[in-house]
Amino acid sequence: MSTLSVPAGTAPATTSRTEKKATNKTGKRRLPLLPALIFVIAVTQIPFLLTLFYSFQSWNLVRPGSQHFVGLQNYVDVFTDSTFLGALLNTVVLTVVCVFVSLLLGLGLAILLDRKFAGRGFVRTLLITPFLILPAAGALLWKTTMFDPTFGLLHFVFNTDVDWLSQFPLAAVMAQIVWQWTPFMMLLTLAGLQSQSKEVLEAASVDGANRWRTFFSITLPHLSRFLQLATLLGAIYIVNSFDAIFLMTQGGPGTASTNLPFYIYQRAFEGFDIGQSSAMGVVVVILTMIVATFALRLMFRAFSVDGGTK
Amino acid sequence: MTVATWVLAILFVFPLLWMILTAFKQESDAYTDPPKLFFKPTFDQISGVLKGDFLPYLGNSAFVTIISTLLVLLLGIPAAYALSLAPVKGTKNALSFFLSTKMLPIVAAIIPLYVISQNTNLLDTVWALIILYTAMNLPLAIWMMRSFFMEVPGEMIEAARIDGANLPTLLRKIIMPVVAPGVAATALICVIFSWTEFFYAVNLTAARAGTVPVFLVGFITSEGLYWAQLSAAALLASLPVMIVGWFAQNHLVRGLSMGAVK
Secondary structure, three states: OOHHHOOOOOOHHHHHHHHHHHHHOHHHHHOOOHHHHHHHHHHHHHHHHHHHHHOOEEOEOOOOOOOEEOOOHHHHHHHOOHHHHHHHHHHHHHHHHHHHHHHHHHHHHHHHHOOOOOOHHHHHHHHHHHHHOOHHHHHHHHHHHHOOOOOOHHHHHHOOOOOHHHHOHHHHHHHHHHHHHHHHHHHHHHHHHHOOOHHHHHHHHHOOOOHHHHHHHHHHHHHHHHHHHHHHHHHHHHHOOOHHHHHHOOOOOOOOOOOHHHHHHHHHHOOOEHHHHHHHHHHHHHHHHHHHHHHHHHHHHHHHOOOOOO | OHHHHHHHHHHHOHHHHHHHHHHOOOHHHHOOOOOOOOOOOOOHHHHHHHHOOHHHHHHHHHHHHHHHHHHHHHHHHHHHHHHHOOOOOOHHHHHHHHHHHHHOOHHHHHHHHHHHHHHOOOOOOHHHHHHHHHHHHHHHHHHHHHHHHOOOOHHHHHHHHHOOOOHHHHHHHHHHHHHHHHHHHHHHHHHHHHHHOOHHHHHHOOOOOOOHHHHHHOOHHHOOOOHHHHHHHHHHHHHHHHHHHHHOHHHHHHHHHHHHHO
């Protein structure tokens, strides 16, 4: 039983006992936690503070001595930069579509795998493999052997001369990301399916519920925590997508497939504009924090709901 | 249904199967129209990649992955213990802090990280990556391991305490045997994420400390002309994690779901 899953007030005895003990020996008890806490704070928070500091500076790396305070100018520039706004939109589209589609595909595959059949272990092994290959390898693989307009498999199968990467750059990138993340969603959903209580399912069939009814009334509610978790973890990683865009389209053609991580990278490492890319970084952090606050709340609610597993 | 499942599975992983096939082709067989399903297999591409400068990158990846995973366990196990079996005040705050660091976009920190690594001479060294991968994996690892530690029956610990067992004995005799599979699953996930990490590696390393994903970047400059060699390199680069993942897939499922949902 986790402390998080205990609704406040249901276990006053244990809580107060633990807390009393904790206050008596707080220092000693905190000791094992401190190294990890200090390490994570140092490595993750200090750079963000520096990003905040840089975002008020005009600073170009290739011009030594150019660093000076400019106040909010970088932020004004960011919000009037149409490429930034386009990249923001692309990021939202890419994240929402990829999470949704890979979750749906993952759920479908998990349902197919949640039955006994010949070669099930092998099929599962096959299906998780896209998650295990390097995303960089996957991206290059799709760019060449799948999407190439002359020799690619898609050209052969659909018999078209469509140049996927220049005509549908964002969709092509999303296809690769969905392919990469479906196995992860499938693994989590499968774990959820397999943790279902067999008695409840049997009881449902004894009561005469058909497959669909059972799925929607029993399986789906049980899965909801797993699906929420998959959504949250998937979104965290997919929002940061960089490999596929960097290796497949370089954000192009033009800025058609530029997302925020790629645009900030470009401003920083190709434009050497530290001030402006830092301001973008800060804006991204604030936006993420707003979204994450809602996501965290959802997650804690997911933790505290006991989905009928006891 | 079974046939449908098989067909869907093979369709889904077809790009991967195609990569494996292409890795054993001569370049002239790799791009043809129509694509060639049957050809005379060759090990030329595999041995070509191995004879090239692939091995130093592989060495860097292995070193960074192993050391950062060990560091995660070294820092994470005591923290998971403190947050589960001997909960300190503010456990919930500590946990949400750890989780919140995962939500901060890594791109927003890359500029200071670049400047800091440059000023401390860590740029293009494996140590910069080791520090960052440890910080990247630690929050998720603590979260996962904490839930595995919760599985240890409290009565067992109390009983051992009454018998006069001190913390090291308690850890070794009672706690470790119960949490070992969970710790292994956590380590596995850290290995996968470290091995496949691209953003830090591509921005903070170059020729000296480049990892396997950085090695693959070299292929985009050749405009996809060497498909067979690219496929061989992609296969070799992914193989270590693929093998680990295949053999440990049960742990992977358990680790992901239990670690996060419990």
